[in-house]
Amino acid sequence: MADHSAIFRLEGISKSYGNVVALHDVSLSVAGNEYISLLGPSGSGKSTLLRVIAGFEAPDRGRVYFEGRDIAAMSAHERDIGFVFQNFALFPHLTVFDNVAFGLVNGKAPPAAAEVEKRVKEVIALVGLAGMEGRGVHQISGGQKQRVALARTLVMRPKLVLLDEPLGALDANLRHRMRNELRAIREKLGVTFLHVTGSETEALAMGDRVVVLDRGRIAQFARPDEVYSAPASPNVAHFLNRYNIFEGTLRGRNFEGPFGNLAVSHVTRSDRTAYAVRYDRMRVEPETGHADGPGLPATYVASEYLGSSVMYFFETDKGQVVEVEHHLSLGEPRNYEPKARYMLRWKPEDAIAYGQG
Ligand code: ADP
Ligand code: MG
Numbered sequence: 001m002a003d004h005s006a007i008f009r010l011e012g013i014s015k016s017y018g019n020v021v022a023l024h025d026v027s028l029s030v031a032g033n034e035y036i037s038l039l040g041p042s043g044s045g046k047s048t049l050l051r052v053i054a055g056f057e058a059p060d061r062g063r064v065y066f067e068g069r070d071i072a073a074m075s076a077h078e079r080d081i082g083f084v085f086q087n088f089a090l091f092p093h094l095t096v097f098d099n100v101a102f103g104l105v106n107g108k109a110p111p112a113a114a115e116v117e118k119r120v121k122e123v124i125a126l127v128g129l130a131g132m133e134g135r136g137v138h139q140i141s142g143g144q145k146q147r148v149a150l151a152r153t154l155v156m157r158p159k160l161v162l163l164d165e166p167l168g169a170l171d172a173n174l175r176h177r178m179r180n181e182l183r184a185i186r187e188k189l190g191v192t193f194l195h196v197t198g199s200e201t202e203a204l205a206m207g208d209r210v211v212v213l214d215r216g217r218i219a220q221f222a223r224p225d226e227v228y229s230a231p232a233s234p235n236v237a238h239f240l241n242r243y244n245i246f247e248g249t250l251r252g253r254n255f256e257g258p259f260g261n262l263a264v265s266h267v268t269r270s271d272r273t274a275y276a277v278r279y280d281r282m283r284v285e286p287e288t289g290h291a292d293g294p295g296l297p298a299t300y301v302a303s304e305y306l307g308s309s310v311m312y313f314f315e316t317d318k319g320q321v322v323e324v325e326h327h328l329s330l331g332e333p334r335n336y337e338p339k340a341r342y343m344l345r346w347k348p349e350d351a352i353a354y355g356q357g
Pocket of ligand 2: 046047048
């Protein structure tokens with residue numbers, strides 16, 4: 001169906017390399033001026049999807065529409081789409097200015113020199129590098145190289161910017177700063193960003209909406225808060241790194257897992273049967289405490305201090321590690337006895353059951 005408000009739309013994109021299915025029947029529609037995070041583990045097809053949109057790779061099947069037009073026949077440089085590579089891919093022998101100017105000067109209709117100068121300086125200032133135009137790219141830091149790579153893309157005034165793990169090479173502080181700057185640039189220029197990341201924190205923090213890729217398929221496309229609180233499949237819950245996932249069997253409205261047989265109020269349809277409970281929705285009680293809701297006996301192993309919360313690691317009798325997150329705003333850190341047994345509990349309504357229910 002035609003969606004004319006979409007800046008780009010993918011319809012049934014599939015792509016294989018030999019017998020490796022990189023993308024399977026991917027359909028996606030993105031409105032203008034959205035910031036989209038594309039999250040998935042390594043090998044899930046994120047880079048392949050970007051390359052197909054950019055035109056570096058032809059899909060085996062499916063269509064790519066850009067502003068309502070099928071762009072299959074357009075080469076990468078005819079598409080009004082910018083691409084920022086993970087490794088920056090700058091010209092090492094050129095200055096910051098010349099790296100940024102390169103696409104303009106070598107394009108089909110290069111603007112006059114004065115116009116090039118104006119646009120390059122504007123965009124260099126936009127990414128916070130004013131005054132560094134004359135430096136060689138070997139004379140600037142990793143974070144500054146990332147800004148040059150971004151400036152070089154933005155100077156072409158693309159309507160859509162594809163970013164392939166753009167912050168992966170930066171240290172944590174810089175990554176944080178660049179996140180804010182990307183957001184500011186997006187507000188200022190009104191461009192649409194499609195930002196690939198393997199980091200669930202980055203995907204949730206940056207995206208107006210998040211696409212989760214699982215083995216070449218879209219597992220979920222929703223707002224960050226929806227993905228976080230209602231992951232569409234056990235795999236999505238697993239990538240988020242916020243849920244304990246238990247295997248088991250589902251019979252009607254009963255899930256049989258390592259904690260026994262539990263009634264579930266709602267089943268999220270999925271081809272994998274599992275039971276998920278968020279780390280911060282689990283409680284720890286003495287093993288001998290009276291039964292109050294479902295419980296899973298487990299041995300305390302270790303803890304990890306995270307600043308605003310503490311993560312406690314337990315091990316079940318079957319050897320599964322279960323994580324319990326305790327927000328320090330809710331009370332002091334706990335002192336559990338190493339190797340002692342406890343009972344892990346949660347409210348049934350806080351669990352998500354997956355299966356063919
Ligand atoms: P991601 O970016 O999510 O890590 P990719 O899109 O790079 O994933 O890769 C998806 C799958 O396709 C992987 O199994 C990868 O090994 C395979 N693949 C990607 N590019 C090629 C290629 N040029 N030749 C062969 N296999 C490839
Ligand atoms: Mg990749």
